[in-house]
Amino acid sequence: xxxxxxALIVGILWVCLAGLPGILPAQTPPEEGFREIATLLKEQxxxxxxxxxxxxxxxxxxxxxxxxxxxxxxxxxxxxxxGLFGVAAFxxxxxxxx
Amino acid sequence: xHISDGVLPLSVTVGSYVAGAAxxxxxxxxxxxxxxxxxxxxxxxxxxxxxxxxxxxxTSVHLLIPGLTxxxxxxxxxxxxxxxLLLQSFLFQFGGLTALGANALMMGLPALMCGWFFQxxxxxxxxxxxxxxxxxxxxxxxxxxxxxxxxxxxxxxDFFGVAKIALLAHVPVFIIEGIVSAxxxxxxxxxxxxxxxxxxxxxxxxxxx
Numbered sequence: 001x002x003x004x005x006x007a008l009i010v011g012i013l014w015v016c017l018a019g020l021p022g023i024l025p026a027q028t029p030p031e032e033g034f035r036e037i038a039t040l041l042k043e044q045x046x047x048x049x050x051x052x053x054x055x056x057x058x059x060x061x062x063x064x065x066x067x068x069x070x071x072x073x074x075x076x077x078x079x080x081x082x083g084l085f086g087v088a089a090f091x092x093x094x095x096x097x098x
Numbered sequence: 099x100h101i102s103d104g105v106l107p108l109s110v111t112v113g114s115y116v117a118g119a120a121x122x123x124x125x126x127x128x129x130x131x132x133x134x135x136x137x138x139x140x141x142x143x144x145x146x147x148x149x150x151x152x153x154x155x156x157t158s159v160h161l162l163i164p165g166l167t168x169x170x171x172x173x174x175x176x177x178x179x180x181x182x183l184l185l186q187s188f189l190f191q192f193g194g195l196t197a198l199g200a201n202a203l204m205m206g207l208p209a210l211m212c213g214w215f216f217q218x219x220x221x222x223x224x225x226x227x228x229x230x231x232x233x234x235x236x237x238x239x240x241x242x243x244x245x246x247x248x249x250x251x252x253x254x255x256d257f258f259g260v261a262k263i264a265l266l267a268h269v270p271v272f273i274i275e276g277i278v279s280a281x282x283x284x285x286x287x288x289x290x291x292x293x294x295x296x297x298x299x300x301x302x303x304x305x306x307x
Contacts, residue, residue, distance in 0.1 A: 073189040074149065078142045080185055085138035092131040 099162060099239075099246055099264060101201055103194030110252040115199030118180065121206060125176035133171075136293065137178055140171050144182040148192065152270050159271050165238020166279040168209030169216035169231050170286075170293065175209040176202070200249050208241035216283075220294065227294060228284030235279020236272045243268055 106114075129137060147161040168175040180202045186192040193201045212234040220227045247261035286293050 067191070069149065069190040074146060077145050077185045077189050081141045081145060081181065082138050084181065085134050085141070089131065089134045092134065096131070 099159075099204075099242060099268065100193035101197040101204065101246065101249060103196050106197060106200055106249060106253050110249065111196055111199065113199075114203050114249070118199040118202040118206070121176045121210075122180045122202070125174055125180075128173040129177060133174060137171060137174050140167055140175075141178040141182050143167075144179060145185055148186060148190070152274060154267065154270050159268055161271060161275060161278075162205065162239045162242060163235065163275055163278070164205045164209040164242055165212040165235035165275060166231070166282060168211070168213035168238060169234045169279065169283060170213075171209075172213045172217060173210065175213050176206040179206045179209055204242055204245040204249060207245060208238045211241060212238045224284060224287045227287045228280045231283030232276040232280030235283075236276030239268055239271050239275055240265065 144163055144167050147163045150161045151158045152160065164175075164179060167178055171178055180198075183193065183198060183201050183205060187195055187198055187201075215237070216230055216234040220230045243264035244261055246264050247255075247257050250260045251257045283294065
């Protein structure tokens with residue numbers, strides 16, 4: 001069993017390796033194809049850099065938004081204020097009782 | 099209108115901290131126990147008012163309401179404003195912790211002045227109280243702008259330049275705060291006139307601190 005599996009794998013590999021040199025030259029485009037690819041790449045590059053700039057702007061806007069205080073901070077502050085004055089009132093009332 | 103960290107020289111920073119602490123202690127001693135809830139509500143209002151932004155040209159300015167705080171709290175206003183500014187610098191990153199003393203003086207002194215002005219001239223009729231309250235509210239922020247200029251002079255700025263910019267940039271704030279203060283005080287005069295009792299002239303009794 002094992003020997004036959006090994007033989008199968010080796011056979012497949014051999015077929016692939018033998019086939020590769022035959023396939024590769026068929027895929028390489030002629031001289032004009034290179035230019036076409038270069039213009040395509042350039043277009044893609046321009047589009048991507050535009051997208052990247054847009055995303056960078058968005059990140060900057062988000063960071064500016066993050067600096068602004070949100071609801072969490074507002075209610076935290078109000079809670080602190082009422083809590084502190086509550087403690088002050090408690091201490092004052094204790095002092096009065098004595 | 100906040101002074102940031104590192105703008106003022108060290109001596110002014112320390113000096114304003116000492117003066118601010120002394121005024122806060124005086125303010126706390128003058129506060130009576132029954133006033134604590136009112137103080138808490140006004141402190142919360144002062145704390146949150148700075149988030150109300152008024153669009154003005156390319157930039158925006160926010161409300162400050164030292165005048166209204168002073169008119170309603172009298173001598174306790176400094177304590178309230180000091181606490182409000184402390185929490186603003188912690189939670190909103192307004193101003194800085196080292197500049198807290200200067201900021202407290204800048205907002206607290208106008209509040210005390212407006213409080214005194216309001217108690218002195220408020221009269222007895224509701225309309226007059228509303229009008230005087232509006233004037234106090236509008237002049238509170240104007241005085242704060244002038245105090246800002248005075249404090250920045252010690253950092254090497256030109257007094258009239260800073261004062262002009264600070265006053266001009268906050269003109270809409272003065273107007274809006276005047277209107278808000280007039281309506282608030284007019285409303286309080288109608289529904290709860292005892293909130294507007296003179297606080298500076300009252301004998302000091304049962305104080306806590």
